[in-house]
Amino acid sequence: MSFAAVTGRAVRWGVMGTGTIAHDFVKVLQALPNCEVAAVGSRSDEGAARFGDAHNISGRHGSYESLARDDSLDIVYVATPSMRHVDDSLLCLEAGRHVLCEKAMAPSLQEAKKVVDKAVAEDRFFLHGVWSRFFPAMAEIRKTLRSGIIGDVYAAHASFGQNDGAGQASATLETGIYCAQFLQWAFDGDAPESVEGVSYSLADSGLDQHVGALLRFPGDRIGTFECSLRHPTPRGATICGSKGVLQVPFPFWCPTQFSVQTMTGLGSQDWSEPQTYTFDLPAVEGPFNFVNSEGLLYEAQAVNDCLAQGKAQCDQFDHRENLAVMGVLSEIRGRWGGS
């Protein structure tokens, strides 16, 4: 049942921050039934007015505090830069709002726990906005793995490098997070037993710009990833089983396609033609700043559904899985004292 069917009104969203992803997310919210972008919050009146005019949003707040305190809102989408996410999420939760916070929600496991604990204590919904989890292709990947077509899954790899942002943000937190959550998905939600190896390069600012990580999962399974803000990589992911391989091409973190190839015989010399599965993106009018941003709609719809059902977390990325991913990132960043 939709939120409107339960409450008789639309979900009222507030948007905190007026940058590139806020633009894309507002477009999908405005394409959904039974929800309304009721207010925007900026650090300045001018910022709120500019974004409000551009997106036809009537509620405007010239400070984040004022947005958080707006009791007419059900939920706030925190779309500020990553280093603000803990404080901005806490501000909203303390004011009684539900929260969807953009990635990365925190720089460490300890800080992530503070936010999740606060959400639980305040009985508020909280989601770390790892939007990958809501794509139909991800659900189909899970189904395909469980069908056994590629046999027992022993390895997974993900790579996300782009040549933008080095020195200004942490590669582990900006792009590595998508890799770490993908490995968890490939291994059916399991957390790694250990981070066995980390190789890294730091920018002059002290922030990690390129990281390679080797993770050991229970049952002798191995996950690897590479993330970078210094150079591009293929930005695909691979899952390997005893009978074959599942590949997710660029952009694996917001996928609309994957393929499966099986192998048998002496020296694996018999293989099937790859079977490709494709998924349409929802029809949402752009333009968008980021690839496949139309797919933010899946995440937004899931949040609306959770609010309608009175759920405090999303099954696709619940607090347990979120904190496990944050634990991996935290441990990796701990290797150079990143905080």
Ligand SMILES: NC(=O)C1=CN([C@@H]2O[C@H](COP(=O)(O)OP(=O)(O)OC[C@H]3O[C@@H](n4cnc5c(N)ncnc54)[C@H](OP(=O)(O)O)[C@@H]3O)[C@@H](O)[C@H]2O)C=CC1
């Ligand atoms: N899910 C996804 O696909 C994507 C997620 N992201 C994530 O979203 C978050 C925001 O990214 P993005 O929209 O690209 O960032 P932008 O820099 O484009 O926008 C951030 C906004 O936050 C506000 N802000 C508050 N403090 C600062 C500050 N010190 N410096 C700059 N802006 C500030 C500004 O709004 P105002 O001035 O109105 O207060 C600004 O417009 C990041 O955490 C990023 O990782 C980013 C891209 C894609």
Ligand SMILES: O=C1OC[C@@H](O)[C@H](O)[C@H]1O
């Ligand atoms: O979250 C993101 O951050 C980096 C972008 O390049 C990417 O497309 C986006 O999804």
